[in-house]
Amino acid sequence: MNKISRRELIYGGVAATAGAAGLATAERMAKRYGLIPPDGSGIYGPGETLTYACQRILTTCTPAREFPRSMISKNPFANEIAPPTDEFKRMQAAGFKEWRLVVDGTVARPLVLSLSDLKTMPMRSQITEVACEEGWSYIAEWIGTPLSSVLREAVLLPATRYIVYYAVEKSLWGSIDMTDAMDPHTLLTMGMNDGDLPVPFGGPLRLRVPRQLGYKSLKFVTHITATDNIKKFGKGLGSVDPEYGYSWYAGI
Ligand SMILES: Nc1nc2c(c(=O)[nH]1)N[C@H]1C(S)=C(S)[C@@H](COP(=O)(O)O)O[C@H]1N2
Ligand SMILES: [Mo]
Numbered sequence: 001m002n003k004i005s006r007r008e009l010i011y012g013g014v015a016a017t018a019g020a021a022g023l024a025t026a027e028r029m030a031k032r033y034g035l036i037p038p039d040g041s042g043i044y045g046p047g048e049t050l051t052y053a054c055q056r057i058l059t060t061c062t063p064a065r066e067f068p069r070s071m072i073s074k075n076p077f078a079n080e081i082a083p084p085t086d087e088f089k090r091m092q093a094a095g096f097k098e099w100r101l102v103v104d105g106t107v108a109r110p111l112v113l114s115l116s117d118l119k120t121m122p123m124r125s126q127i128t129e130v131a132c133e134e135g136w137s138y139i140a141e142w143i144g145t146p147l148s149s150v151l152r153e154a155v156l157l158p159a160t161r162y163i164v165y166y167a168v169e170k171s172l173w174g175s176i177d178m179t180d181a182m183d184p185h186t187l188l189t190m191g192m193n194d195g196d197l198p199v200p201f202g203g204p205l206r207l208r209v210p211r212q213l214g215y216k217s218l219k220f221v222t223h224i225t226a227t228d229n230i231k232k233f234g235k236g237l238g239s240v241d242p243e244y245g246y247s248w249y250a251g252i
Contacts (some may be wrong), residue, residue, distance in 0.1 A: 029053070038162075038175070038230045038238030039248040052249040056179065064185040064210035067127045072193065073138035076130075078200035084168045084220055096204040101150075101188070105164070105225035108155035115204055118188060121145040121153070126185060128210035130217060131252055140201075142208050143191030148182045151226070159228040162238070165207050166223040174218055174239035175230055175248075176209060185210050188221070213250035215241055 027046060030036060030053035040049040091098050096115055103111040123145055131137040147163070163181040166173040180186055187208045190197055197203035202219025209216040216239075230238050238248035 027053075037247075037249050038236065039242040048247055048249065051247070051251070055249070055251045056177075064126070064128055064183070067129065067139050069127060069141070071139050072127060072141060076138040076140050076201070077136055078198070079132060079214070080200055081219070088168050088220065092199065099204050099222075101205060101221065102223045103150060103154045103226075104223075105227050106157040106160045107151075107226050108157060109153070111150070111154050113150070115190060118145055118150070118190065118205070121149045124184065124187065125191075126187065126210070128185065128208070130208075130214045132214040133246065133250070137214075141193050142187055142189045142197075142210075144187040144189035144208070146184045147186045147188055147207065147224075148184060150188060150224070151181060154226070156226055157228075160226045161228050162226075162230045164225045164227055164230070164233055165218055165221055166225075167218050168220040168222050170223075172218060172240060173234070174216055174241065175227075175233070176212075176216065180209055180211060183211065211251060213252055215246060216250055 027049060030049050033053070035049070035053035035056050037048050037052040039045070040052070099115050101111075101113045101118065103113070123143065125141055125143040127139060127141045129137050129139045151163070160178065162175045162177055164173060164175040176186070185208075187210075189202070189206045189208045190204060192198065192201055192203075197206060202217070202221075205221045206219045207217060207221050227233070230236065234240065235243055237243060241250075242248050
């Protein structure tokens, strides 16, 4: 189901059963339970808050949808992006041996991990869908270590509320809440189908967030920062996406 139809469904359902007064109550409840997304102010703020709060209340325990092997897409579509930096190309030529993932912020044990370090952590494989907000999608097998295992290794401080992640081009970044961060399906992905994760699909390291639209699954991840205060990052909206009119929370 795409973002719009799901949002309309939830809106429609909430509005039909509860009416306008109910919407106000839902918003009050969202505030009471701290379910205000980072982009929950401004003109679209109440809509963003309702979508996020409804999904967190209704679907927190719903796992990401997994598919049988027979449904893996024969020709997955890589949304080719401008090739990353010269530094990236140099590391690619050297087989990504120098690739590092920095983990810092509100953690007791900051980490710097190579790809081989990551491969010694618990590995998991899952067949899930990438769905772009522009309407196309594909299914693939993704292999990697859950973000949660890396976060456990780094020992999160209790105040942590969001995990911020950056691509090799630091201008590209996103964040997720702790529900998605600790979900075992949220995967630091190093393999796809039968091999290493190809560069067009985000290799050598991509954060797959299968409970949200494709744009939350950032390619070329080099840095993860745990934080208790998302307002300190960028324009304070939780990722670059809301700065361009996309929702911070893009649940599917
Ligand atoms: N670093 C980086 N990650 C990115 C993007 C990007 O441009 N740069 N595009 C996003 C968008 S909009 C989508 S829909 C998916 C596309 O994933 P795919 O290329 O595997 O189809 O990657 C996401 N991750
Ligand atoms: Mo996308």
